[in-house]
Amino acid sequence: xxxxxxxxxxxxxxxxxxxxxxxxxxxxxxxxxxxxxxxxxxxxxxxxxxxxxxxxxxxxxxxxxxxxxxxxxxxxxxxxxxxxxxxxxxxxxxxxxxxxxxxxxxxxxxxxxxxxxxxxxxxxxxxxxxxxxxxxxxxxxxxxxxxxxxxxxxxxxxxxxxxxxxxxxxxxxxxxxxxxxxxxx
Amino acid sequence: xxxxxxxxxxxxxxxxxxxxxxxxxxxxxxxxxxxxxxxxxxxxxxxxxxxxxxxxxxxxxxxxxxxxxxxxxxxxxxxxxxxxxxxxxxxxxxxxxxxxxxxxxxxxxxxxxxxxxxxxxxxxxxxxxxxxxxxxxxxxxxxxxxxxxxxxxxxxxxxxxxxxxxxxxxxxxxxxxxxxxxxxx
Numbered sequence: 586x587x588x589x590x591x592x593x594x595x596x597x598x599x600x601x602x603x604x605x606x607x608x609x610x611x612x613x614x615x616x617x618x619x620x621x622x623x624x625x626x627x628x629x630x631x632x633x634x635x636x637x638x639x640x641x642x643x644x645x646x647x648x649x650x651x652x653x654x655x656x657x658x659x660x661x662x663x664x665x666x667x668x669x670x671x672x673x674x675x676x677x678x679x680x681x682x683x684x685x686x687x688x689x690x691x692x693x694x695x696x697x698x699x700x701x702x703x704x705x706x707x708x709x710x711x712x713x714x715x716x717x718x719x720x721x722x723x724x725x726x727x728x729x730x731x732x733x734x735x736x737x738x739x740x741x742x743x744x745x746x747x748x749x750x751x752x753x754x755x756x757x758x759x760x761x762x763x764x765x766x767x768x769x770x
Numbered sequence: 771x772x773x774x775x776x777x778x779x780x781x782x783x784x785x786x787x788x789x790x791x792x793x794x795x796x797x798x799x800x801x802x803x804x805x806x807x808x809x810x811x812x813x814x815x816x817x818x819x820x821x822x823x824x825x826x827x828x829x830x831x832x833x834x835x836x837x838x839x840x841x842x843x844x845x846x847x848x849x850x851x852x853x854x855x856x857x858x859x860x861x862x863x864x865x866x867x868x869x870x871x872x873x874x875x876x877x878x879x880x881x882x883x884x885x886x887x888x889x890x891x892x893x894x895x896x897x898x899x900x901x902x903x904x905x906x907x908x909x910x911x912x913x914x915x916x917x918x919x920x921x922x923x924x925x926x927x928x929x930x931x932x933x934x935x936x937x938x939x940x941x942x943x944x945x946x947x948x949x950x951x952x953x954x955x
Contacts, residue, residue: 636907
């Protein structure tokens with residue numbers, strides 16, 4: 586299991602860990618129970634406030650917990666957690682405690698009741714910003730209100746889902762910052 | 771420049787090339803002009819119909835062309851086109867022809883007037899499915915109506931934006947399909 590030292594991270598910069606499109610684990614809490622789901626359909630929506638949209642299928646056990654609590658934590662795992670990512674996706678929180686089953690640690694968040702997953706590289710505490718798109722598109726629009734990101738490594742080996750049980754693992758880095766216009770980064 | 775042989779691709783499977791979170795090039799056409807923009811804020815929203823959401827800033831020259839034509843093509847480039855991806859993001863279609871400037875070829879699409887970018891690995895022809903979120907979130911909800919995907923390689927070296935001029939290039943593949951429950955792929 587990876588062990589990270591994390592620090593507070595500027596909300597305006599969270600796109601650096603979400604725009605690449607990693608599989609994330611969504612943790613929630615409601616009426617004394619916690620849950621985790623695996624999720625790949627999401628997007629950055631605004632720098633400030635730090636908005637983030639994600640699709641949560643209404644057949645997921647997490648759906649009602651998240652909709653009612655109006656909170657969640659978006660946790661970014663690395664490939665070290667590949668078995669947990671798949672196991673969490675395969676099972677339902679209706680019948681098991683996913684933290685216990687998958688050997689993960691629930692840390693207390695600062696701004697929300699949903700727990701942080703300690704073993705993940707980054708944790709983004711979210712409050713529901715807009716519930717109006719849930720019915721039409723199962724789309725939750727979140728405001729990230731607190732961000733915790735590991736200080737090392739700078740370029741984590743995130744997992745990116747290709748479908749059919751196959752993941753692309755984050756590869757090499759290409760730095761083209763010299764070629765960018767400063768206002769278009 | 772890469773040269774691909776492409777074939778029609780099942781719409782229900784387009785997530786295989788979008789859910790990983792690649793930078794895409796959005797091509798458009800309006801009143802005899804074409805344009806291209808670089809875009810990284812997007813998500814898969816539904817399998818069938820094949821819905822795809824993306825953020826298009828209202829200050830982009832493409833915004834009005836896309837909003838008025840209600841069409842676009844989402845093109846997936848590989849790292850071979852890194853200079854074009856950055857150059858297209860740095861410039862405005864108000865003053866230049868981006869196809870000509872960046873040496874790209876505009877192929878005719880089948881279902882929309884916006885052009886396909888021949889040198890990209892995949893091209894997804896889109897019609898506007900829902901305009902109601904444009905004003906509030908600059909969010910365009912598209913239905914992909916035709917998909918063209920290269921027959922080789924199966925696992926393209928897509929570019930994933932980390933911010934600050936830095937891209938993550940698609941790395942190795944991890945196949946965990948044996949561990950998945952069949953109904954949860």
